[in-house]
Every structure is written in C-alpha cells, then in structure tokens.
Amino acid sequence: MNFFALFGLPQQFHIDMAVLSATYQSLAQVTHPDKFSAAGGKEKLLAVQKNAQVNDGYQVLKKPLSRAEHLLELRGLELQHETQTMQDSQFLMQQMEWREELHEIEKxxxxxxxxxxxxxxxxxxxxxxxxxxxxxxxxxxxxxDKNAAMEVRKLKFLEKMKKEIELKEDALFDY
Structure with missing residues (x-):
C-alpha cells in the first residue's frame, strides 16, 4: 500500500504535516466503521479495513523515520525484515562508546x-x-537510496539510544 497515494501527498520525504493531518481527519470520518452500521457484512468489513489503512498510513507518514522507510520500500528497498549489518565502522565504534558511557553514567x-x-x-x-x-x-x-537505508539504520540506533537514556534517567532520578 502506498500511503502517500492514499493521502494524496507527493511521494517525498518532506511533507506538509498540516495537509497530512487534515487529510487524515477527512479520511477517518469517511471510512469510520460507524458510518456503515446499517450496511451489509461485506461493506462493514471493507470499511474496517479501509479505516485501518488510513490509521496505519497516518502513523507511518507522521513520523520522519517510518516515512523514510516507507519511501525506501516504495523504491524497492525492504528495510523492516532485513538482516544486513552496519558497515560503517566509525559509527559502530561511536555506538560502543555511547553504550559504555551510558552504562557508566551512575559512577x-x-x-x-x-x-x-x-x-x-x-x-x-x-x-x-x-x-x-x-x-x-x-x-x-x-x-x-542505498545510502539512505544506511542512514535509516543509524537513526534507528539513535532512536533506541534516546529511549535507553530516558530509561536511565527514570532509574537514576526516579522521575
């Protein structure tokens, strides 16, 4: 499913978030299953499926990282189930340093x-x-696109690292 097409947006990384939000509201209203309560079973099922696509599409497109992944998938690069490892040794070393720093932070x-x-x-x-x-x-x-996929992998690590920092903050300072 091409979520850019579903929302009538250009297939590019930078999108107008106000247009995305307004289109989502409109599509969510049109496809809401309650509007099909008097319809037959097949129509109800289609409404539920279409509404789920609208919700999924909105969740993917509103977040830059998932939007980039979707864009790359539409260009033929499957990232979600890949097993390719990071090839950037400098970034790998930086990861190790950050992890060690986080591990030692309480000291x-x-x-x-x-x-x-x-x-x-x-x-x-x-x-x-x-x-x-x-x-x-x-x-x-x-x-x-191949290099963009590598950037996505790096950003996923950074996103995970940010969450680990937040968890460490919670553990150390009992927020």
Missing part, C-alpha cells in the same frame, strides 16, 4: 549532567543524520 561525579551531555550528543547526531537522509532521498537514485 559519574554528576550523573545528571553527564546524562544531559550524552543526550545532547545523540540529539546532534540525530539532526545530522536526518539532514543527510533527506538529502539522499531527494536524489532519487539507487545509490542514494
């Missing part, structure tokens, strides 16, 4: 400050990788 003289600094590093890296990802996706060629 820091000022753990809250150390955690905030790590969080800022992750945020800066995330911003850089999203910028690179958008640039690669705009090129719309096989080599750029």
């Amino acid at each position: 820091a003289s000022e753990p809250e400050r150390a955690l905030a600094a790590l969080e800022l590093q992750i945020a800066a890296q995330t911003k850089q990788h999203f910028s690179r990802l958008e640039s690669l996706l705009n090129q719309q060629n096989a080599e750029a």
Whole structure:
C-alpha cells in the first residue's frame, strides 16, 4: 500500500504535516466503521479495513523515520525484515562508546549532567543524520537510496539510544 497515494501527498520525504493531518481527519470520518452500521457484512468489513489503512498510513507518514522507510520500500528497498549489518565502522565504534558511557553514567561525579551531555550528543547526531537522509532521498537514485537505508539504520540506533537514556534517567532520578 502506498500511503502517500492514499493521502494524496507527493511521494517525498518532506511533507506538509498540516495537509497530512487534515487529510487524515477527512479520511477517518469517511471510512469510520460507524458510518456503515446499517450496511451489509461485506461493506462493514471493507470499511474496517479501509479505516485501518488510513490509521496505519497516518502513523507511518507522521513520523520522519517510518516515512523514510516507507519511501525506501516504495523504491524497492525492504528495510523492516532485513538482516544486513552496519558497515560503517566509525559509527559502530561511536555506538560502543555511547553504550559504555551510558552504562557508566551512575559512577559519574554528576550523573545528571553527564546524562544531559550524552543526550545532547545523540540529539546532534540525530539532526545530522536526518539532514543527510533527506538529502539522499531527494536524489532519487539507487545509490542514494542505498545510502539512505544506511542512514535509516543509524537513526534507528539513535532512536533506541534516546529511549535507553530516558530509561536511565527514570532509574537514576526516579522521575
């Protein structure tokens, strides 16, 4: 399913979020199963399926990382079930350093400050990788798409790292 087509949006990374939201509201109203309560069983089932597609599409398109994955899938690169490993040794080393830093954070003289600094590093890296990802996706060629897939893998790691930082904050400071 092409969610860009479903929402009448151009098949590109940057989309107008206000248009996405307005289109979602409109499609959700039109396909809501309650509107088909008097219809036959087949029509009800179709309404439920269409409404689920609208909801799924909105969830995918509203998040930049899942939107990029969807765009790459539409271009023939399947990322969700892949087993390809990270080939960027510099990024792998950086991952190891961040993980070690996070693991040792409670031993820091000022753990809250150390955690905030790590969080800022992750945020800066995330911003850089999203910028690179958008640039690669705009090129719309096989080599750029392959490199964009690598950026998606890196961003998934950074997203996971951000969640781990939040969990560590909760554990250390009992928020």
